[in-house]
Amino acid sequence: MTTSKKTHKSNRPSSMCAKCPTVACTPPIKANDVLNIEKAPDFCPMKVMPEVLDGALSEYDTPGVREFARLASLQEFECYEQLPDGRRTKNPRILELIQFAQKCGYKRLGLAFCGGLAKEARMLTKILENKGFEVVSVRCKVGATSKERIGIKPEEKIRGPENWETMCNPITQAEVMNTEKVDFAVMLGLCIGHDTLFIKYCRVPMTVIAVKDRVTGHNPLAALYLSDSYYARLKTKVE
Numbered sequence: 001m002t003t004s005k006k007t008h009k010s011n012r013p014s015s016m017c018a019k020c021p022t023v024a025c026t027p028p029i030k031a032n033d034v035l036n037i038e039k040a041p042d043f044c045p046m047k048v049m050p051e052v053l054d055g056a057l058s059e060y061d062t063p064g065v066r067e068f069a070r071l072a073s074l075q076e077f078e079c080y081e082q083l084p085d086g087r088r089t090k091n092p093r094i095l096e097l098i099q100f101a102q103k104c105g106y107k108r109l110g111l112a113f114c115g116g117l118a119k120e121a122r123m124l125t126k127i128l129e130n131k132g133f134e135v136v137s138v139r140c141k142v143g144a145t146s147k148e149r150i151g152i153k154p155e156e157k158i159r160g161p162e163n164w165e166t167m168c169n170p171i172t173q174a175e176v177m178n179t180e181k182v183d184f185a186v187m188l189g190l191c192i193g194h195d196t197l198f199i200k201y202c203r204v205p206m207t208v209i210a211v212k213d214r215v216t217g218h219n220p221l222a223a224l225y226l227s228d229s230y231y232a233r234l235k236t237k238v239e
C-alpha cells in the first residue's frame with residue numbers, strides 16, 4: 001500500500017506523484033466528460049495544495065507564457081503520428097529542438113557545452129546552422145580559471161595533484177549566453193551541479209539537449225533500465 005509522508009515543514013502530505021496508484025489527473029475520458037479527482041490519493045497535490053495549483057495555473061494567463069506553453073504543447077503533439085495500426089512517435093529530440101525553435105521564431109541559439117562533448121557541440125552547431133540558425137557557443141572551461149579558485153585541493157584534481165586543472169565555469173557560461181542575448185540557450189552535457197548553476201544564472205529561455213553521464217553515452221536512464229541486473233547496486237537500501 002502506498003503511504004503518504006509528512007514533511008518536516010507542515011502537516012500536509014508531500015506530493016508523491018511518482019507513487020500514485022490512480023493517476024486521476026489523466027483519466028481516460030472523453031473531452032466533454034466531467035473530470036473527477038476524488039480518486040486521487042491523499043498525497044495528491046491537487047488535494048493537498050489547491051491554492052498552489054491555482055496560482056501556478058494563473059501564470060498561463062501571462063500572454064508570453066501562454067503562447068510559449070501553447071507552442072510547447074503543439075510541439076509535443078507533432079511528435080506523434082496516427083497510422084492505421086496505431087499512434088507512433090517520430091521525432092528525435094534534436095529535431096524537436098529545431099522545430100520548437102522555428103515555432104518560437106528564434107534565430108540566435110546558444111550552446112553551453114561540456115568540454116567532454118566538444119565533438120558533439122561541433123556536430124550540433126553544424127546541424128543547427130544548416131537549418132538556418134545562428135549559433136553562439138561557450139565551453140565549460142571558459143575563463144581558464146584554476147580549480148583552486150573554488151577550493152579544490154591538489155589531490156582532488158582529476159589529472160593529478162601536479163597538473164593544472166581548469167574549473168568548469170557554468171556561471172560564466174550562463175553570463176555569456178545572457179550577454180550574447182541568444183533567443184534560446186541549449187545545455188549540452190553539463191555535469192550534475194554545474195548544470196544547476198547554469199540554470200540558476202541563465203536569464204534567457206533555455207532547454208537541455210543532453211545531460212552528462214560518463215558511462216552510458218549520456219543516457220542516464222540506461223542505468224535505470226539495468227537496475228534489475230547489471231546495475232542492481234543502485235537499488236541497495238541505505239541502512
Ligand code: SF4
Pocket residue numbers: 016017018020021022023024025026040041043044045046
Ligand atoms: S497529480 Fe494526483 S492524481 Fe495525478 S499523478 Fe499526481 S498524485 Fe496522482
